[in-house]
Amino acid sequence: EPEVTQTPSHQVTQMGQEVILRCVPISNHLYFYWYRQILGQKVEFLVSFYNNEISEKSEIFDDQFSVERPDGSNFTLKIRSTKLEDSAMYFCASREKTGERYFGAGTRLSVL
């Protein structure tokens, strides 16, 4: 069964460093998403991406965040200068034109 793949599963970084979280969505999917979940809290929407551009972003997704689909298969989330409060589980998801979202297993980001 096709799946959304996220790497790495756990990323540890120092405050102020840049991190790139990587996702490989399901190959025929058209819509891509990033979500985050701070430990013990609910899942929050960050950004959606369609047709090579951001279609919606939340208040959380400020200038420190960016997304890219550099090569037609990968979908990346970059955090330019990480803060302690960026520590969370980050989930990538994708879907076809209609239908359910398929989630990756997540990347746990720990900012020290």
Place this chain on the structure above:
Amino acid sequence: KNEVEQSPQNLTAQEGEFITINCSYSVGISALHWLQQHPGGGIVSLFMLSSGKKKHGRLIATINIQEKHSSLHITASHPRDSAVYICAVRPLRGGGADGLTFGKGTHLIIQP
């Protein structure tokens, strides 16, 4: 601001019991999702609903658009059903916006 409220927050039941988890939301939506989050953190989509009722195996999801309410039922519950069940809605917005708003989840434990 849309709120998604789930009840109960925590539920412990015996194997074989019929389980009901409720979700209420406060604005118009185009779709409602039920998701399952395993102890390791991964998220699996169970249902996407815009009206009526859907069934998959022992899981049943219903939605009442007029009352802004949905329920997830599990029949003949089993310890492997133990997980966090999350309700998420796609609020009605223009411009292709499709970010989800999530509830806090219901932590379900099924005891043998």
